[in-house]
Amino acid sequence: MQDLSEKVKFTVPNYIIDILNADMYDFGFNKNKLCNQIFTSYFDNNNNSLSYQKNNKNKALQFTLNELNINLFIDAKTNLDMQYKADYFRNIFLPYCTQPRYMRELYIFNKEVLVIEQAIQSQRKLTIRFANALRIIEPYAILNSVNETRNYVFAFCHKRQEYRNFRLCKIEAISIHEKEVFEHYDPVLVEDVIANFDPFLSSQKIVKVRLTEQGQDIYQHHITHRPEILSQNGDIFEFECSEERAKLYFSKFFGNAEILEPLSLREYFKNGALKMAELYR
Numbered sequence: 001m002q003d004l005s006e007k008v009k010f011t012v013p014n015y016i017i018d019i020l021n022a023d024m025y026d027f028g029f030n031k032n033k034l035c036n037q038i039f040t041s042y043f044d045n046n047n048n049s050l051s052y053q054k055n056n057k058n059k060a061l062q063f064t065l066n067e068l069n070i071n072l073f074i075d076a077k078t079n080l081d082m083q084y085k086a087d088y089f090r091n092i093f094l095p096y097c098t099q100p101r102y103m104r105e106l107y108i109f110n111k112e113v114l115v116i117e118q119a120i121q122s123q124r125k126l127t128i129r130f131a132n133a134l135r136i137i138e139p140y141a142i143l144n145s146v147n148e149t150r151n152y153v154f155a156f157c158h159k160r161q162e163y164r165n166f167r168l169c170k171i172e173a174i175s176i177h178e179k180e181v182f183e184h185y186d187p188v189l190v191e192d193v194i195a196n197f198d199p200f201l202s203s204q205k206i207v208k209v210r211l212t213e214q215g216q217d218i219y220q221h222h223i224t225h226r227p228e229i230l231s232q233n234g235d236i237f238e239f240e241c242s243e244e245r246a247k248l249y250f251s252k253f254f255g256n257a258e259i260l261e262p263l264s265l266r267e268y269f270k271n272g273a274l275k276m277a278e279l280y281r
Contacts, residue, residue, distance in 0.1 A: 006065040008035075010086035011058040012093060019097045020061070023104060026150075027169045034108070035063035035093075041107045042092040043072045044080075061093070101149040105169055109151075115174050116142060116153060125180040126155075129173040130166055135159045138182045140190045142168065143197045152199050156184040163189070165199050200245035202227060207241040208261040215256030225249040236260065243268075 024034050065073060082088045096104060106113055116139050119126050126137050137155040143165075144151050151168040163184075196203070207227070211219065212235070219226065225248050227241035241249070243265045250257045250269070259266045 006070050007062075008065060008085070008089055009060055009062045010089050012061050012090060013058055016093060016097045017059050017061065020093075023101075023108070026101075027105070027108060029108075032063045032066075035061075036066050036069050037108045038096050039065065039069050039089075039092060040072070041110060042096055043069070043076050045092075045095070102144045102151050105151050109168055109171075112168065112171055112174050113142065115176055119176050123182045123185065125158075125177040125182070127175050127177065128166070128171050130171055133159070136177075136180075137164075137166070138184055140185065141194055143194065145197045145199055150199070154190070154193055154197075156182075163193075163201065165201060198245075200225070200242040200248075202240050202242040202245055205240065205242045206230065206261070207239045207243070207246045207259065207265060208236065209239060209246075209250065210236050210258040210260060211253075212256045215253050218253055218256060222249075222252065 020031070020034060023029070024031060027034065029037070076082070076088075080088075096107065099107070116126065118124075119139050120141065123138075126139055128135055128137060136158040137153070138158075139153050139155045141154045142151055143154055152165040153168060153171070154163070154165055156162070157164045157166075192203070193201075216235075225245055227239040227245055227249060230238045230240050232238075239246075243262065246259070246265055247268065250259065251272075259269045
């Protein structure tokens, strides 16, 4: 194989393109950045035994290697038995796209994961850039739940003065504090969060909702972010649910769910309904 240029083009099954497009959207990356990140993670794990059938349903994938990855590619050519450039790159992207989404995220954000894990082990604070602001956090674990496909950093946030979950892929920059150690570490709390992980930290938080018959049917069939019922009195339900989770889950119910408590959440839905009504006047 003589082609050592930075331009890469090869064909892949349609589902590979779909997965890459979904990851670009979720991670906030353009195609070139994502493809280079994948190459960095997989360039030396090439599996030439993967099967691939060419057909008219396959699509071309193109990107340009960055300077670092050009050097990695040249090293790989020297040390691996490669015959065709397209096969080499195809055998990198197929294994990536067959991984669950949370595993793909861990590969793509491997550098951030290593820093976070170092901070957890040494019980050191981190400064992160999150939601366009710098925050000092105490990271306790990187977690994902059964029904979630995303990774979260469970931590104490000094800005908010509360325990929170931070989406891993939304952390834009990160640095470890060499001297500042944890101040708010609660081993009992951390063990409970790890054992019963909920990205929305709904434990011991209650939302009271009145559901119509259709609303009760919606609850039975919509499982994503669905909160647990604590009690029922007629058409009034108490859920173990944080306000953040309720905003995501009950927004799809429209007029089939009336938020009763907490009042701050009721006001949120009321204002949203008034704005929607104004749009359709």
